[in-house]
Amino acid sequence: MTQLNSETILITGARGKTGRLLLDRLLDQGVREVRAGTSRPADADLPGTTVAFDWSDASTWQPALEGTTAVYIxxxxxxxxxxxxxxxxxLAGQAHVVLLSEQGTELxxxxxxxxxxxxxxxxxxxxxTILRxxxxxxxxxxxxxxxxxIRSEATLPLSSRGGAIAFIDAADIAAVAATALGQAAANHQRVLTITGPEALTIAQVARILTDELGRPVTAADPDPLEGVTGAFERYxxxxxxxxxxxxxYAVVTDTVRETTGVAPRxxxxxxxxxxxxxNGEIPSART
Ligand SMILES: NC(=O)c1ccc[n+]([C@@H]2O[C@H](COP(=O)([O-])OP(=O)(O)OC[C@H]3O[C@@H](n4cnc5c(N)ncnc54)[C@H](OP(=O)(O)O)[C@@H]3O)[C@@H](O)[C@H]2O)c1
Structure with missing residues (x-):
């Protein structure tokens, strides 16, 4: 086990879905310095040390990386x-790099x-370490x-053609990422596919929404390219x-439990x- 109290870890996308949760987790674990990388440092209200980090401005990279022992990308x-x-x-030198990629990249x-x-x-x-x-x-x-x-039209318009997805809570991804960053040697050159406990079709997700929200939500299967203009985005x-x-995205793994000891949510x-x-009853927390 790495001595977390000697670590300096940079989190890119620290205001995002996984980054924000990872930030809290690493601070709770007693990491000596957690750097919260954001392209909008002036707006950031983050724990840890806020640092400017912008993929569009390479001059921010070296200062953000200075002295880091691990980096979450x-x-x-x-x-x-x-x-x-x-x-x-x-530029990261010997720092351990944990990349957030996506399920099934090997296919x-x-x-x-x-x-x-x-x-x-x-x-x-x-x-x-690569997280998928x-x-x-x-x-x-x-x-x-x-x-x-979901709020305004009671619809889940997710193009799937009947395919299922093993939805995963970002908090569970952050838990696995924290382990990969904190136990670098044990996770050296490992690829971890991280999923929730079951694969659900969009119709099944709509049923969960209906049951839990107390109002009918229906699944829709729209044209995925409607309104998408850029060539890369269309690809x-x-x-x-x-x-x-x-x-x-329907393959279910046991990575969360194996890595953290806790079942995925x-x-x-x-x-x-x-x-x-x-249900639109409170303003949402947006990233
Ligand atoms: N969403 C999913 O279901 C899913 C599933 C599998 C894989 N993934 C992959 O996971 C990654 C994150 O996905 P997400 O859409 O959920 O995003 P996210 O992590 O919630 O947010 C993206 C982050 O990028 C930061 N950012 C924006 N512009 C930036 C810039 N110029 N330089 C540096 N940082 C910048 C934003 O923070 P600041 O504005 O503070 O910089 C924000 O925190 C993507 O590669 C996605 O494909 C997503």
Missing amino acids: VRPDREDAPELIAEFVA LADDDWAPRVEHAVRSTTENW PSWFDQVLTDERFYLDP IYAQLTERVANGD PLASFVRENRADL
Whole structure:
């Protein structure tokens, strides 16, 4: 076990779904210095040490990395991510790098974007762990995804063609990430596929929403490319939908329990906790 009280850990995307929870967890675990990386440091109200970190401004990278023993990289979903990440990881020296990737990346071609992002890490440092989570429960409470239609239209419009997804709570991903960062030697060059306890079709998720929210919510299967304009975004969304339909995100693993000793949280429990938000009774916490 690493001595956490001698660690300096940088979290990129520290205001995001996994980053924010990871920040609290590492501070609770007594990590000596936890750096909360954000591209908007002036707006940030974060525990730990807030540092400027912007994928679009390489001058922020070295100061954020200075003296770090480990780094959590939230993959930026942009076309040049493989190149940016290779450059950034090269600056990280011997620090242990934990990359947040996605479930089923091994099923894609080597020259697809997601495998190229992982390759950028593995070919630049020997000190890595790759996390491959399934879809986060938090897409239901994120206004960039499904919060507004669930609230206002009582619909879950997630293109799936009947495919299932092993939804995972971001808190469980953060718990696995904290272990990977805190026990670097034990997680050296490991790839961890992280899922919730069961794979659910979108119709099943709509049923959970209906039961837990106390009002009918129906599943819809819209055209995933409707309103998506950029070439890279269209490539990502088309591939995502294809992969849901193929069942790439439906494989269930026991990684959360094996890594943390605690079973992953069922989606129904997440929905219950966020009932007021999903019913539009309180302003949502947005990232
Ligand atoms: N959502 C899912 O279900 C899911 C499932 C599997 C994998 N993933 C992958 O996980 C990653 C995170 O996904 P997410 O959409 O849920 O995002 P998120 O972690 O909730 O938020 C993204 C973070 O990126 C930061 N950010 C934005 N612009 C930035 C910039 N220029 N430089 C540095 N940081 C910047 C934002 O914080 P600041 O504004 O403070 O900088 C924000 O905290 C993505 O690669 C996604 O593909 C997501």
